[in-house]
Amino acid sequence: MLKKTTFLLFLTGISLQAQQQLTVEKIMQDPRWMGTFPSDVRWDDHGEVLYFKYNRDNDPSDSLYRINIKSPGTIEKVHAREAVALVPETGSYNKDRTKKLFTEGKSLFIYDLRKRKRTELIQTDEHIGNPQFLADENRIVFQTGANLFTYSLSDGHIRQVTRIRKGEAPGKKDKKESPKAQWLREENLGLLRVVNEREEKKEQSREYAEMIAEKPPYTFYPGDRQITNLQLSPDEKFAVFNLRTPGDSRKTVVPDYIDTSGYTTDLRTRAKVGEETTKTEMAVYNLEKDTVYPVKTGALPGLDDLPDYTRDYPGKDWGSAERALMISGASFSPDGKHMVVNVRSKDNKDRWIALLDPENGNLKNLDRQRDEAWIAGPGIGWSTGGGILGWLPDNKHIYFQSEESGYSHLYLLDVTTGRKKALTSGAFEVFDPFLSADGTHWYLTTSEVNPGERHFYKMPVYGGPMEQLTSMTGNNEVSLSPDEKHLAIRHSYSNRPWELYLKKNSVRAKETRLTSGRSEAFAAYPWRDPELIHFTAADGTKVPARLYLPEKGVKNNAAVLFVHGAGYLQNAHKWWSLYFREYMFHNLLTDLGYTVLDIDYRGSAGYGRDWRTAIYRHMGGKDLSDQVDGARFLIAEHGIDPQKIGIYGGSYGGFITLMAMFKEGDTFTSGAALRSVTDWAHYNHGYTSNILNEPYNDPEAYRRSSPVYFAEGLKGHLLIAHGMVDVNVHFQDVVRLTQRLIELGKDHWEMAVYPAEDHGFTEPSSWTDEYKRILKIFNTTLLKEE
Structure with missing residues (x-):
């Protein structure tokens, strides 16, 4: 017979074990069960109070809270009236x-x-x-x-200052007279003297009225173009603005079958890749001369350079016209004497930073960044422009980021001499650099310590040693106080969600934690710290990944590979994952004996230009072979049964899952493809055209990259899951694929549809249903459970 104390300990152990046990229903419920974690951190203008979004009181949504740094132990909720009266962060x-x-x-x-x-x-x-x-x-x-x-x-x-009115100038004829109408008019005037004399009198009257009338003030009419990025130079001599001509592209319709009205309603969404016809120009408003003229791009070098991929189509006439360009808003030197603009080619192979002469609208190239794949990277941005670009207080140096070295680093360029200097260098990347208030130092975040970590640094404005101001392993998102005396740090680690810390702006100072938001239920489970590893791909490349290993007593020699979405995103890192539900699911799988591998395949963020562009013109190439090589690594190093390997992922991860099931059926027994792209010719322009060019210009890139062309290769068991009101990857994608599978007579596949869900699911019931199906397909195909 057990003693009373022993019996109580026994019961406590059972209770703790039950509390720690993971289920799909538990991890896919409303995320509030995990606790509350700070977001949108900002300072007041005096560096005395920290504001952030939080949910300490279990409200329907996050509310605004504050901490006075003089009493950092007290978290106060900011009431609605007080929040309205606050001076906004922006300004x-x-x-x-x-x-x-x-x-x-x-x-x-x-x-x-x-x-x-x-x-x-x-x-x-x-x-x-x-x-x-x-x-x-x-x-x-x-x-x-x-x-x-x-x-x-x-x-x-x-x-x-400016006089700009929408539409066309008064009196301007919208349509030119047709040749027939012009002939009839001239014939009539020549035949009938009275008609001709009256017309001459009308013209003389108009000319006299114009001569004696007071000249109206100059007004610029953009016609059907939209005015954007309107800016005045600090010296008040010039204004510059963009003229945007919207494209006339066909939009895809996504039906909503469960609209509140009870009727099927149509959601007009985006156009497909290759249909982007928006035109962006720039103009100068000369305020002294009271006139507007265009910015001229003709002097930029390389405007007629053809991309290398055109050599694969020797019979195609590429023409001789200059490439279409997009010009971002101007950046003025503090004294207003210099202006620089950011120019991109619409094919996104080139980025120019150019000096604008406002007197005539001419551009002088300062820096040309050329990438035969596509221009992008931290601080550089994607095809629509943007990117880091600004001035030092000395009125002659501009700063920007470039992947010239293979990694995104910070550069200075003297606009008076053209000399360029790299302020940072090495096999790491720079994020979000900004100047100190007095202009003597940089503050910046980098991955210098490790690709899987982010730390905050201080560096002299013209370059020099970087002082590392954060020390906690993981990700450190820093908000610097306006007086630059304190750092507010939002920090997380692989198995610990975000919390808020305070630290003096000193290398030697220690961080003080301000929040502790994990719920008891969430903290009760021993969440794994996945091992960051590298395995060797077939081409000799070291591929980073997160590895989850089960205990020896439960190991079932089966493995699941997870493929993160977004393509250009990093998930093999040391901070709390954006894919927190999937992270918890991987803990559940590992409890059941599965080995889980989460790979930062080629195309992922965080590893420089060559890694980013390794998928150019072939999505489903290196990014897929990395998954295959990851499976081989698990077989060789961790005793995984080659017949017991599954794969799953959403969005880009769903696309790779389809390619894996269609092209690598001997490697993967089963897979779950969620909200997946099935044909890249049906995805959006801004993302796809960078990687695969345009379908009518580079059809081979689309054919070798789209799963719908390889559906005949399906051998294993496939789950397809998709939201029916997905306005990002349209439901049409999987409808077309399922028809292909039907026509091919394929077995062992199923589709789950979610009528209330967009691309990112929001309903816990949908998450739960989807992941119960994912778990079931792995259990039944890899473990042969009924």
Whole structure:
């Protein structure tokens, strides 16, 4: 007979074991069961209070909370009225950061940081946007409608700077006279003298009226083009803006079968790749000469360079016209004397940073970045422009990021001499660099310690040793206080979600944790710290991955490979995964005896330019062979049965799963393809055209990259799961694929549809149903369970 204390310990052990046991229903429930974790961290303008989103009180959604750093142990909820009265985070400062401009609704405010006083300057009938201090800080500029206005802080005088009106200029004929109409008119005037005389009198009257009339002020009419990025130079001599001509492309319709109305409704979504016809130009508004003229791109080098892939189509006429370009908004030097612009080719093979001469609209190339795959990377951005680009306070150096060395690093360039200098270098990448308030230092995040870690650094403005200011292993997302005395750090580790820390801005200072949001139920389970490993691919490349190993007593010699989505994303790292549900599912699989491998295949983020572009013109090439080589690694090094290997993933991961099941059926026994692309010619333009070019220009790239062309290769068991109102990867993708599978007479496949779900599922019931099906297919095919 057990003693009382022994019996109680026995019962406690059973209770703890039951609490720790994972089920699909448990891990796929509303994420609030895990606890509350801080997000959207920001400082007040005085560096005294931290604000962040949190949910300590189990509200329907996250609310705004605050911590006063003088009493960091107290977390207070910010009530709605108080939140409305806060000075917004967004706004613009004067040089010494004593005043801040911001807008609320249709009002413009200025906040005096020394007096801690906010003052309403203007209230209008239209939205006010982009207020900025000018070189004369007694004057500010803001945009209302399609025009810029200046405001004098000394006397309150408002002056309209630009005159831009939508549409065509008055009197301008929309259509030219047809040849037939012109002939009839001239014939009539020649035959009938009275008609001719009357017409001459009308013309003389018009000319006289124009001669004596007061000349109207100059007004620019953009026609059917949209005005964007309207900016005034700090010296108030020029304005620049973009002219955007929307493309006339056909949009795909996604039906919603469970709309509230009870009727099927159509959601108009995006166009397919290759149908992007949007045109972007730039113009200069010369305020002294009161005229507008276009920015001229013809002097940029390499405009007629053909991409290398065109050599694969020797019979195709590529023409001789210059490539279409996209110009981003101008960046002005602090004194307004220099302007630089960011220009991209629409095929995204080139990025130019160019000096703009506002007197004539000419561009002078300062730096050309060329990539035969596509221009991208941290701080560089994708095809629509953007990227890091700005000025040092000395008015002659610009800064930007480039993958010139194979990794994205920070550069300076002297616009007066053209000399360029790399401020950082090495086999790592730079993220989110920004200048200190006094312009003497950089603050930046890098992966120098390890590709799977992120740390925050300080570096002299013209380069030099970097001081590492964070020390906690994992990811350190830093928000620097306005006075630069403190770091607010949102930190996480592989098996610990995000928490908020405070640290003095010093290498030697220690971090103090401010939040502790894990629930008891979540903390009760011993979440695994997956091992970061590298295995050797067939081509000799070291491939990074996360490895989950089961205990010897439960190991079943079966394995599951997870393929992360997004393509350009990193998941083999040391911080809390964006795929937290999948991470928990991998713990469940490992409890059941599975070995799990999560690979940062070729095309993933975090490993430099060559890794990023290894999938160019062949998605389902190196990114798929990395999965096959990962399976072989598990067989050779961890005793996995070659007949007991499954694969799954969503979005890009679903695409790779389909390619694996169709092309590598001898490697993978079963797979689950979730919200997967089945034919890249049906995906969007911005993402796909970079990697595969355009389908009518490079059809071979699309044929070898699209699973629908390889469906006849299916041998194993396949689950296809898709949301029916997916406006990213349309449900049409899997409908077309299932028809192919039907026509091919394939067995051992099934499809699960989710009528209420978009690309990213939101309903716990949908997550639960989907992952119960995934678990079932692996248990029944890899473990032969009924």
